Amino acid sequence: MKNIKHLGFYSLFGCLILFSGASFAAETAKPVQTFSDWRLFVQGQGAAKTCYLAAEPRTSAPANVKRGDTYLVVTHRPGQGVRGEISVRIGYPFSATSVPFAKVGADSFDFITGVKAQNGADEWTWIEDLKQQPRLLRAMKRGNELVFKGTSARGTLTTDSYSLRGVTAAMKALDAACSAP
DSSP states (O other): OOOGGGHHHHHHHHHHHHHOTTOOOTTTSOOSEEETTEEEEEEOOGGGOEEEEEEOOSEEESTTOOOOOOEEEEEEEGGGTEEEEEEEEOSSOBOTTOOOEEEETTEEEEEEEHHHHTSSOTTEEEESSGGGHHHHHHHHHHOSEEEEEEEBTTSOEEEEEEEOTTHHHHHHHHHHHTOOO
């Protein structure tokens, strides 16, 4: 791992996902706004306010693999000083040896799984080097497609393609909905 010092961050985030009332719940929350292929969600108030964008893959391969809900998410939690956190819910537990990554055009970004972070969020992954997060956000704004690859606990390599249509407008709305403190 390139940036293991962030392991505590991912452990904390995993606990927030599992135990927080403001956890990611695109499958039950109602979107505030839709921007082409991206939806904006806002939950909570004050220090507990969370705003996030979510998109579902346009295509997934292999097609015959049974998976749960799959999302690419960009989150702001201003009460915790979190802005532009990128995560992916893959719809299956990751392999302990999976080295997931995202590509936007020629740019590639390594991710760390909840399995490696040992945070209990075995279907989630986050950008491994937090210093690369702004670079990925910029790539998303100028790109057309984000391709994400990861390997399941059963050893199946999956590839999800997310449309980036609407993401720039969605990120502007995300910033407005959860402005920095």
